[in-house]
Amino acid sequence: MEPAASANSRRINADASVSSREIPGWAADTAGVTLRIKARVVTWLVQPDQDIEPQFISHFCRQTLSSSSDHVIAECAHFTIPHPYCHISHRPTWEEQTEQMFFHVAANHVSPADLDLLAQAFRRYTYTVFDRFPITELVSMEFFSIIEIPVTPSASTGRLRYLIPREANEYFFGGDQDINFVQFNKGPRPASTAAVVGLQMVTTTAEDTSCSICLEDFEVMTKALAMPCSHSFHEEWLRRRNSCPLCRFSLPAAE
DSSP states (O other): OOOOOOHHHHHHHTSTTEEEEEEEEEEEEETTEEEEEEEEEEEESSOOSSOOOOEEEEEEEEEEEEETTTTEEEEEEEEEEEEOHHHHHSHHHHHHHHHHHHHHHHTTTSOHHHHHHHHHHHHHHHHHHHTTSOGGGEEEEEEEEEEEEOSSOOOOOSOOEEEOOHHHHHHHHTTOSOGGGOOOOOSOOOBOHHHHHTSEEEEOOTTOOBOTTTOOBOOTTOEEEEOTTSOEEOGGGGGTOSBOTTTOOBOOBOO
């Protein structure tokens, strides 16, 4: 069962200027422990007059199964964890955050090695969803995860098996890939050195408000990079990923 959406999301969805959509999910399995994940994304139909930082929320349901054969749930626990936008947009921070989340949710039930694999599967799904939406269109993004733990987990094999329904395959990958051999987005890649060198360095003025990425205010006369899409931000961003999160304009990625 999917956890109830946050009160904030219900309030936002009541606004006629936004649109809510359910994102197809997939599952991953390791040592008999299964992670099932899907998402809900709310986007603006009409852009607001002022910048509003989108909300990111993770919902977890940990289910302990009393019987592997008939899938009887012996114990169920729910967790809701909000995240700042800057966490999911910065790969090292998001990796650390996801590891902490899975430790908090299931450390006493799943081995550390298997928890790391499940967190990896979770990140791959979140990256794949996140990269589909320009940040300027986002109101909120919620991830709903169920962790199914058998009464007697198998010995850890260090392997992760993905279970991708046809609907998810078609939505994310166009349905033109073998479901058993889908190539996942393993996270953001930095822009190539040549691409960064070719960008124009601009000097911010009083009219510039904040960095498009970290949302921190620019100081007057600060140096910033101007992308071909006209959005400006600190150079550090392109060392993390090669696309503008505001409009998804992409520079050539580093090999």
